[in-house]
Amino acid sequence: xxxxxIQVENVSKAYRRDTFDIPVLNNISLSVSEGDFLxxxxxxxxxxxxxLNLVAGIDxxxxxxxxxxxTDIGTLSETALAKWRxxxxxxIFQFYNLIPVLTAYENVELPLLLxxxxxxxxxxxxxxxxxxxxxxxxxYHYPKQLSGGQEQRVAIARAIATDPTLLVADEPxxxxxxxxxxxxxxxxxxxxxxxxxxxxxxTHDPRAAxxxxxxxxxxxxxxx
Amino acid sequence: MRIFKLMFKNALRHKLxxxxxxxxxxxxxxxxxxxxTVVTAWYAGVEASAANRLVTRNAVSFIxxxxxxxxxxIARIPGVETVSYMNWFQGVYIDKNQFFARFAADxxxxxxxxPEFIVPPDQLxxxxxxxxxxxxxxxxxxxxxxKIGDVIPIEGDIYPGKWDFVxxxxxxxxxxxxxxxxxxxxxxxxxxxxxxDMPGRAGEVGWYIIRISNPNDGARISExxxxxxxxxxxxxxxxxxxxxxxGFVQGTNLIIVLLNFMSFVIIGIIMLxxxxxxxxxxxxxxxxxxxxxxxxxxxxxxxxxxAGESMIISILGGAxxxxxxxxxxxxxxxxxxxxxxxxxxxEPITIVLAGTSALVVGVIAxxxxxxxxxxxxxxxxxxxxx
Ligand SMILES: Nc1ncnc2c1ncn2[C@@H]1O[C@H](COP(=O)(O)OP(=O)(O)OP(=O)(O)O)[C@@H](O)[C@H]1O
Ligand SMILES: [Mg+2]
Numbered sequence: 001x002x003x004x005x006i007q008v009e010n011v012s013k014a015y016r017r018d019t020f021d022i023p024v025l026n027n028i029s030l031s032v033s034e035g036d037f038l039x040x041x042x043x044x045x046x047x048x049x050x051x052l053n054l055v056a057g058i059d060x061x062x063x064x065x066x067x068x069x070x071t072d073i074g075t076l077s078e079t080a081l082a083k084w085r086x087x088x089x090x091x092i093f094q095f096y097n098l099i100p101v102l103t104a105y106e107n108v109e110l111p112l113l114l115x116x117x118x119x120x121x122x123x124x125x126x127x128x129x130x131x132x133x134x135x136x137x138x139x140y141h142y143p144k145q146l147s148g149g150q151e152q153r154v155a156i157a158r159a160i161a162t163d164p165t166l167l168v169a170d171e172p173x174x175x176x177x178x179x180x181x182x183x184x185x186x187x188x189x190x191x192x193x194x195x196x197x198x199x200x201x202x203t204h205d206p207r208a209a210x211x212x213x214x215x216x217x218x219x220x221x222x223x224x
Numbered sequence: 225m226r227i228f229k230l231m232f233k234n235a236l237r238h239k240l241x242x243x244x245x246x247x248x249x250x251x252x253x254x255x256x257x258x259x260x261t262v263v264t265a266w267y268a269g270v271e272a273s274a275a276n277r278l279v280t281r282n283a284v285s286f287i288x289x290x291x292x293x294x295x296x297x298i299a300r301i302p303g304v305e306t307v308s309y310m311n312w313f314q315g316v317y318i319d320k321n322q323f324f325a326r327f328a329a330d331x332x333x334x335x336x337x338x339p340e341f342i343v344p345p346d347q348l349x350x351x352x353x354x355x356x357x358x359x360x361x362x363x364x365x366x367x368x369x370x371k372i373g374d375v376i377p378i379e380g381d382i383y384p385g386k387w388d389f390v391x392x393x394x395x396x397x398x399x400x401x402x403x404x405x406x407x408x409x410x411x412x413x414x415x416x417x418x419x420x421d422m423p424g425r426a427g428e429v430g431w432y433i434i435r436i437s438n439p440n441d442g443a444r445i446s447e448x449x450x451x452x453x454x455x456x457x458x459x460x461x462x463x464x465x466x467x468x469x470x471g472f473v474q475g476t477n478l479i480i481v482l483l484n485f486m487s488f489v490i491i492g493i494i495m496l497x498x499x500x501x502x503x504x505x506x507x508x509x510x511x512x513x514x515x516x517x518x519x520x521x522x523x524x525x526x527x528x529x530x531a532g533e534s535m536i537i538s539i540l541g542g543a544x545x546x547x548x549x550x551x552x553x554x555x556x557x558x559x560x561x562x563x564x565x566x567x568x569x570x571e572p573i574t575i576v577l578a579g580t581s582a583l584v585v586g587v588i589a590x591x592x593x594x595x596x597x598x599x600x601x602x603x604x605x606x607x608x609x610x
Pocket of ligand 2: 048049050170
């Protein structure tokens with residue numbers, strides 16, 4: 001595929017525990033084209049998070065190659081990989097993972113601190129991102145003053161603050177009620193359509209999977 | 225917002241824990257400053273000793289006298305500029321607890337030898353003229369409210385009898401290292417009274433103080449002085465003033481060594497207090513650090529973040545401790561008679577030492593948490609459950 005943004009080539013992953021290896025992914029290949037919205041489903045323990053982490057460059061494969069946006073991320077040093085993540089990938093976690101001592105504004109600003117943007121420019125980015133997720137009026141609230149759905153929207157704002165091409169989300173609605181889950185999914189859909197973000201989303205929720213263009217199933221380390 | 229702000233917010237996350245840590249560091253720094261001040265006070269005499277002064281005493285012991293006749297013989301040795309002499313008078317003023325150093329001195333030469341005792345010329349003149357006049361240090365005058373013209377009655381012990389001294393001069397110590405709590409009167413007056421009452425003790429000198437023109441000649445001149453009186457009735461031992469003072473302090477050496485040791489144990493305690501806090505915080509934040517790394521923070525960012533937080537706490541604690549050191553030392557010197565520790569002040573080096581210790585501890589306490597945060601892989605960090 002000419003315009004595929006993610007290429008996973010014959011990737012295997014095993015975690016080492018003490019003296020033996022636990023195989024998690026077994027010779028997986030996957031290609032995601034630019035602008036796609038991919039849903040990853042599968043039973044618990046099947047390796048969904050592991051695959052997502054490899055694609056996002058926060059973990060390295062035991063075997064095989066992961067190429068994202070033309071970069072073979074296996075060739076990057078730790079520091080280079082950190083830089084690469086800062087500019088190319090936005091993360092959305094199941095439990096939001098906001099920094100509790102920072103306001104919504106400051107949480108969103110966090111990834112921007114690593115860029116060379118001036119204070120004024122960062123402000124623009126933060127305000128824009130919070131506007132996109134519909135929380136412009138909650139900028140100075142702390143995470144504990146927000147609902148779960150709002151926290152997740154702040155987390156999404158943080159993920160898009162640096163305007164990355166790829167968003168990865170690990171069960172973004174897993175901890176939310178129906179209503180909030182719906183809002184988050186609509187937001188992700190909009191980010192995909194309107195802002196042309198490529199999204200890879202792990203989910204258990206069939207309704208979430210419906211929003212995805214493509215759905216792949218992982219089972220016992222094999223992709224179906 | 226800058227990373228700096230996050231450091232602050234992190235440091236203040238557990239307000240009680242952080243406050244207690246800061247307080248712990250402050251108390252330790254204060255104790256350190258205080259102990260060091262006591263130690264330096266002990267050594268103050270040694271520190272203040274001049275390189276161009278030698279002290280000649282009786283070879284048997286400091287408490288046995290030397291004949292006055294030695295003065296001129298010593299003066300003839302090449303390289304000797306001035307020879308002065310003193311006796312330890314002691315005596316009791318009011319009661320035994322009112323202790324301060326009382327010397328019978330050959331005043332004119334003694335002031336040449338001790339230029340750090342500064343006396344106004346008119347007072348010096350009045351002092352010199354009157355046979356039973358005395359001179360007191362400014363600090364002593366303050367402590368006992370002595371004024372020019374006051375009479376200080378002293379009950380003699382080493383030199384029995386009733387002694388009345390009229391204050392005619394008040395000297396200013398040249399700097400903080402100089403003892404401002406001494407009292408001097410004329411050796412000639414002591415000798416005159418001895419000649420009357422106990423003729424056998426006339427012409428006795430406690431020790432000689434020799435000013436030499438070149439400090440490098442100290443060893444040679446000491447040797448020559450002692451050689452001069454070898455096999456005489458009163459053999460001498462001559463040494464640099466520094467060695468003489470050290471000999472004085474030696475008796476209390478064990479305490480000093482202990483105090484010194486304690487002051488460094490305290491630094492170890494600060495390290496443990498802060499280290500413990502930092503390790504707890506870093507452990508609780510394992511997941512957050514993994515999130516920061518995910519976002520793109522590198523190992524060096526985390527290093528700055530954690531070290532910064534540790535430094536903030538240690539700097540606050542150190543600063544508070546230094547601020548507390550002054551009133552504590554001040555209070556101590558209020559309750560302890562000035563003459564016990566004539567020279568009792570916080571040396572700049574103590575402040576520098578306490579300050580740098582706090583800083584260094586801040587860095588060291590951060591090392592383990594930093595290593596942990598940097599080493600933990602993102603995947604393990606995100607899966608971490610407290
Ligand atoms: N860092 C790790 N160290 C050791 N084992 C791990 C690690 N991460 C995952 N595993 C193991 O790998 C397997 C797959 O884990 P993974 O988290 O990818 O599954 P998942 O499909 O995301 O499951 P869930 O739906 O429960 O989130 C599990 O057996 C898990 O215990
Ligand atoms: Mg998972």
